Amino acid sequence: MQVVYRSDYRPPTFWIDHVELEFDLDPHNAIVTTKITVRRNTDQPSRTLELVGEQLKLLSVSVDGVALNDDEYTASSDLLVLNDLPARCEVQTKVAISPVTNKALSGLYQTSGNFCTQCEAVGFRRITYFLDRPDVMARYQVTIRGDKSTCPVMLSNGNRIASQDLGDGRHEVVWEDPHVKPCYLFALVAGNLKCHRGSFTTASGRDVALEIWVEPQNIDKCQHALVSLQKSMKWDEDVFGLEYDLDVYMIVAVNDFNMGAMENKGLNVFNSKYVLASPETATDDDYLLIEAVIAHEYFHNWTGNRVTCRDWFQLTLKEGLTVFRDEQFTADQTSAAVKRIDDVAGLRAGQFAEDSGPMAHPIRPESYISMDNFYTSTVYRKGAQIIRMYHTLLGQDGFRRGMDLYFRRHDGCAVTCDDFRQAMADANDTNFDLFDRWYSQAGTPELFVTSAWDESAGRLTLSMRQSYPDLAGDLPGTKDRKPVPLPIRVGLLDAESGAELSQYNDVLLLETESADFQFEGLDRQPIASVLRDFSAPVRLRMQRSDDELAFLMAHDTDAFNRWDAGQTLATGMLLKMAQQAADGQPLDEPKLFSDAFAKILTDDSVDEAFKALAITLPRESVLGQEMDVIDPDAIHTAREFFRRSVAGSHRDQLTALHQSLAADGPYSNDQQSINRRRLKNVVLAYLVSLDTPETDQIAADQFSGADNMTDQQAALAILANSNAEQRIAALDEFHRRYHGDPLVLDKWFAVQASSSRAGALSEVRRLSGHSGFTIDNPNRVRSLLGVFSVNQSVFHQADGKGYELLGDYVLLIQSGNPQLASRLVSAFNSYRRFDTGRQELMLRQLKRIASEPNLCKDVHEIVQRALK
Ligand code: HT7
Ligand code: ZN
Numbered sequence: 001m002q003v004v005y006r007s008d009y010r011p012p013t014f015w016i017d018h019v020e021l022e023f024d025l026d027p028h029n030a031i032v033t034t035k036i037t038v039r040r041n042t043d044q045p046s047r048t049l050e051l052v053g054e055q056l057k058l059l060s061v062s063v064d065g066v067a068l069n070d071d072e073y074t075a076s077s078d079l080l081v082l083n084d085l086p087a088r089c090e091v092q093t094k095v096a097i098s099p100v101t102n103k104a105l106s107g108l109y110q111t112s113g114n115f116c117t118q119c120e121a122v123g124f125r126r127i128t129y130f131l132d133r134p135d136v137m138a139r140y141q142v143t144i145r146g147d148k149s150t151c152p153v154m155l156s157n158g159n160r161i162a163s164q165d166l167g168d169g170r171h172e173v174v175w176e177d178p179h180v181k182p183c184y185l186f187a188l189v190a191g192n193l194k195c196h197r198g199s200f201t202t203a204s205g206r207d208v209a210l211e212i213w214v215e216p217q218n219i220d221k222c223q224h225a226l227v228s229l230q231k232s233m234k235w236d237e238d239v240f241g242l243e244y245d246l247d248v249y250m251i252v253a254v255n256d257f258n259m260g261a262m263e264n265k266g267l268n269v270f271n272s273k274y275v276l277a278s279p280e281t282a283t284d285d286d287y288l289l290i291e292a293v294i295a296h297e298y299f300h301n302w303t304g305n306r307v308t309c310r311d312w313f314q315l316t317l318k319e320g321l322t323v324f325r326d327e328q329f330t331a332d333q334t335s336a337a338v339k340r341i342d343d344v345a346g347l348r349a350g351q352f353a354e355d356s357g358p359m360a361h362p363i364r365p366e367s368y369i370s371m372d373n374f375y376t377s378t379v380y381r382k383g384a385q386i387i388r389m390y391h392t393l394l395g396q397d398g399f400r401r402g403m404d405l406y407f408r409r410h411d412g413c414a415v416t417c418d419d420f421r422q423a424m425a426d427a428n429d430t431n432f433d434l435f436d437r438w439y440s441q442a443g444t445p446e447l448f449v450t451s452a453w454d455e456s457a458g459r460l461t462l463s464m465r466q467s468y469p470d471l472a473g474d475l476p477g478t479k480d481r482k483p484v485p486l487p488i489r490v491g492l493l494d495a496e497s498g499a500e501l502s503q504y505n506d507v508l509l510l511e512t513e514s515a516d517f518q519f520e521g522l523d524r525q526p527i528a529s530v531l532r533d534f535s536a537p538v539r540l541r542m543q544r545s546d547d548e549l550a551f552l553m554a555h556d557t558d559a560f561n562r563w564d565a566g567q568t569l570a571t572g573m574l575l576k577m578a579q580q581a582a583d584g585q586p587l588d589e590p591k592l593f594s595d596a597f598a599k600i601l602t603d604d605s606v607d608e609a610f611k612a613l614a615i616t617l618p619r620e621s622v623l624g625q626e627m628d629v630i631d632p633d634a635i636h637t638a639r640e641f642f643r644r645s646v647a648g649s650h651r652d653q654l655t656a657l658h659q660s661l662a663a664d665g666p667y668s669n670d671q672q673s674i675n676r677r678r679l680k681n682v683v684l685a686y687l688v689s690l691d692t693p694e695t696d697q698i699a700a701d702q703f704s705g706a707d708n709m710t711d712q713q714a715a716l717a718i719l720a721n722s723n724a725e726q727r728i729a730a731l732d733e734f735h736r737r738y739h740g741d742p743l744v745l746d747k748w749f750a751v752q753a754s755s756s757r758a759g760a761l762s763e764v765r766r767l768s769g770h771s772g773f774t775i776d777n778p779n780r781v782r783s784l785l786g787v788f789s790v791n792q793s794v795f796h797q798a799d800g801k802g803y804e805l806l807g808d809y810v811l812l813i814q815s816g817n818p819q820l821a822s823r824l825v826s827a828f829n830s831y832r833r834f835d836t837g838r839q840e841l842m843l844r845q846l847k848r849i850a851s852e853p854n855l856c857k858d859v860h861e862i863v864q865r866a867l868k
Pocket of ligand 1: 258261262296297372
């Protein structure tokens with residue numbers, strides 16, 4: 001299979017200035033007529049234009065209005081080659097495509113009977129022959145003709161400039177986008193949709209119409225998305241001075257979508273999960289995610305659309321930057337500390353694991369077989385951490401200067417990560433050349449810190465050293481790795497009072513392999529708080545006693561490190577207990593954590609969301625990363641024991657706390673109520689871990705009495721993971737009530753797929769045969785198989801039945817939807833980290849998949865990397 005290399009980038013032989021598209025919509029036989037005005041690139045002395053396609057049926061081709069004979073071009077379903085073209089001309093093609101049989105959800109497809117497109121990264125070639133690459137930017141005019149009854153609404157990018165009734169039951173709408181764009185930002189939606197409308201007046205006084213298009217039955221679930229959009233528009237004006245640039249901003253919600261959403265110019269297409277919300281059907285987390293995804297796609301209008309990527313290797317240019325922007329936005333709307341903790345927990349669980357397995361790659365990869373495989377947490381989440389480091393070093397004002405210069409230099413252009421870094425540096429008269437290493441090296445650096453106290457000099461020395469752990473195999477970006485620039489935020493605390501010694505609060509910059517940093521003038525030995533706010537994406541390795549960690553957990557003024565000290569303390573204890581479990585020894589009681597736990601719950605200086613995070617134990621998968629050989633059973637036993645033991649020690653306090661949080665009165669979505677629900681549901685999980693009829697009843701009562709989905713789903717998930725006698729009744733009741741709402745039905749599948757009770761794996765297998773399960777809907781697949789594949793103790797059941805189940809579905813899904821299948825198969829990427837028995841069983845599935853005769857290239861790429 002063809003490998004694409006970053007080093008092979010060449011500018012195109014022709015530019016495309018204007019694109020005219022005509023769609024005659026039909027589910028089985030849609031006709032697409034494309035007129036492109038092309039201009040030879042004078043830097044590239046070729047007269048040949050090679051237009052790529054995928055699964056297209058070519059009907060005709062002409063140049064400057066003259067139809068070409070068969071011998072004047074070469075064509076296959078994947079390539080159209082035109083030789084000896086004049087320096088400027090107009091090329092017209094006509095192709096036929098079949099939206100209804102397009103299960104890949106890339107190109108033009110049907111979802112719930114409506115037409116919809118997805119072009120990023122390379123879906124436009126499934127619509128028409130084109131220069132399907134992001135550095136070719138053009139102006140578009142789009143004519144859509146469709147059935148008036150099935151397609152009363154027909155949308156595309158930009159402004160609607162004309163419409164007419166065609167008299168034969170069909171009608172036509174013409175759209176024009178005044179901005180140049182790459183073809184991956186093209187969009188078309190047509191079908192039976194209703195609109196929830198709003199507006200926004202920009203800082204310079206222009207009125208923008210805001211339109212949220214959904215299936216008619218969902219029209220009452222759009223207000224939160226609309227408000228989220230308005231907040232995002234205002235925030236980008238306030239923080240970055242960026243205004244919206246069209247008269248209308250449309251969002252369409254669709255049920256079948258491979259990712260979260262797509263930032264097409266003026267016409268975003270969203271997975272309905274990230275648009276639709278009502279308190280009865282969406283949880284607080286859903287509300288938060290909707291706001292974040294709406295913001296993310298909106299922010300792309302500048303970071304991605306106005307300035308785009310020169311080639312797909314630069315993906316982090318728009319994605320890392322836009323994730324950073326959406327993280328800052330959410331931090332401003334909610335709590336910066338809680339947001340940072342949530343983000344880092346996600347980074348550690350997903351990206352750190354990716355960075356230490358066979359798919360490890362730099363945030364700017366060097367090669368790919370399928371670009372779709374590189375929409376990874378490394379490109380997105382680690383990419384955002386790299387942007388955050390510029391921000392940490394420059395401050396908000398310096399970062400803003402860099403952004404302003406980036407837009408001044410590159411508006412309307414397709415550029416590289418180097419261009420961004422240069423703008424940041426030039427605007428601040430500094431040099432960021434060493435940051436290049438973050439773009440070309442894979443793996444998570446380890447930061448080793450030791451401290452030395454000189455009593456007579458009153459001096460503390462922190463000695464820091466960075467290095468990369470070795471990775472198995474010959475992975476890209478792992479040879480001759482050099483030290484990377486690390487901004488390390490540090491503070492000191494008085495060891496007796498716990499007070500912050502604020503004059504020592506600083507950001508240190510480690511750019512070499514090692515360095516010493518000294519803090520002078522101290523009266524007595526302080527406690528150091530290192531890597532505050534997680535100021536660099538590294539694994540911190542610092543020898544600290546349990547007492548020191550408990551001290552930081554109680555006193556650190558940096559909320560992130562306060563939380564992290566608790567996690568580190570719990571991790572150490574849990575790993576020791578896992579070893580005891582593996583050795584068949586009795587497990588230690590987690591006394592120190594348990595005491596700190598009780599103190600946090602009564603600490604008035606922190607909010608309930610922070611308390612919820614502070615008492616949540618590290619995930620099983622994160623604990624696994626810290627073991628030489630992951631033992632999923634021992635980790636599970638230890639974590640369950642730990643939780644039950646803490647709950648047992650504080651049963652009365654937890655019962656009273658749950659009671660008081662549950663007495664809050666009717667549902668409200670203000671931040672304090674959200675925080676209180678969050679804490680209430682973590683407390684409930686502790687209580688139900690006690691496995692008593694009384695504590696089960698608390699969950700059952702919450703389930704039946706809940707007036708909102710947050711409390712109901714939390715109680716259901718906790719019951720589904722328990723031995724409570726109310727378990728089955730709750731699951732049945734939930735299904736009875738919500739089976740008609742696809743997004744809520746997804747939750748029903750997900751809570752069962754995340755359960756780790758005995759027999760959970762057979763339940764997942766049984767659910768895959770349930771009438772509500774379908775492989776055609778990615779949300780449904782993710783809610784059952786995706787959730788199950790990260791449920792460590794169940795997926796890694798020692799007999800390999802979990803692996804077999806996933807293998808079966810990867811093979812079933814891959815021919816229809818390669819993107820979805822390749823996400824699923826990635827669950828095998830960690831196989832080298834397990835014992836030989838499990839390795840063998842996972843390898844068996846990988847080899848079985850690899851030997852499939854018609855394996856799609858997406859899955860092929862992941863499996864080959866794993867097997868290498
Ligand atoms: N930029 C969007 C990426 C995306 C995508 C990529 C591959 C296949 C399907 C896709 N749908 C959306 C989403 C974003 O990051 O904003
Ligand atoms: Zn994005």
